[in-house]
Amino acid sequence: MSIKLIDNNKKAYFDYFIEDTYEAGVALVGCEVKSIRLGQVNIKDAFCTIKGNEIFVMNMHVKPYEKGSYYNVESKRPRKLLLHRREIDKLRGAVTQKSYTIVPTKIYFRQGLVKMEIALAKGKELHDKRKSIAEKEVKREIQRTIKQYNS
Numbered sequence: 790m791s792i793k794l795i796d797n798n799k800k801a802y803f804d805y806f807i808e809d810t811y812e813a814g815v816a817l818v819g820c821e822v823k824s825i826r827l828g829q830v831n832i833k834d835a836f837c838t839i840k841g842n843e844i845f846v847m848n849m850h851v852k853p854y855e856k857g858s859y860y861n862v863e864s865k866r867p868r869k870l871l872l873h874r875r876e877i878d879k880l881r882g883a884v885t886q887k888s889y890t891i892v893p894t895k896i897y898f899r900q901g902l903v904k905m906e907i908a909l910a911k912g913k914e915l916h917d918k919r920k921s922i923a924e925k926e927v928k929r930e931i932q933r934t935i936k937q938y939n940s
Contacts, residue, residue, distance in 0.1 A: 793898040795825060798832050801892045803921065805910035810894065811880075814871035815846070815903045819862050820854035825903055827854075830896060837870065837891035837907055839881050844870045846893055846905065870905060883909055 801807070817825070824830070829852035837846050845867040853861040872880075883889045888911070895906040913921070 791900070795828055795896045795898065795903075796830050796832050798835070798892065798894050800833050801894050801908065801910065803913075803918065805890070805892060805908070805912055806917075807894070807908045807910050808889065809909040811872060811876055811907050811909075812899075813844070813905050813907055815896070815905050816869040816871060817851075817903060820857035821851050821862065822903060823857070824851050824854040825896070826898070829854075832893045832896055832905075835893050837893065839877065839884065839891075842874065842877060844872055844877055844880065844891070846870055846907075849893065870907065880909060887911075 831850040832846075835846055835849040837844055839845075847867050848865055849868060850864050853864055880891055884891060889909050890912065891907055892910050893905050894908045897904055897906075
């Protein structure tokens with residue numbers, strides 16, 4: 790299976806504890822696929838919401854395709870995600886009962902179709918973020934020491 794990564798939401802990994810991930814298809818219209826294929830998409834500020842029995846990704850920016858005409862749609866419109874009913878029910882239960890949130894982490898092509906990896910996540914407190922930064926700095930320092938020692 791060939792996977793072509795389009796965009797990665799690094800901010801989600803910094804701001805949230807990622808508990809579980811799901812792969813969802815994205816319902817797109819017009820020239821949005823062409824624009825995404827060119828990498829003109831941003832999921833940094835995006836989030837997911839459940840309305841009825843459907844799940845939508847909100848605030849995902851897809852730049853309008855330059856060569857498209859009247860087929861272009863609004864760049865930050867809500868886009869439906871395609872998941873199985875039992876997955877949507879599981880996400881709804883976690884969001885309502887346990888105060889989780891759903892954030893998109895990656896958008897990619899799999900076998901020619903646009904897929905999005907969404908994650909069930911819990912927000913980090915400020916001290917958790919500081920701890921993450923400290924751990925990254927320690928790992929970076931260890932790598933530098935190893936590199937100096939080997940050369």
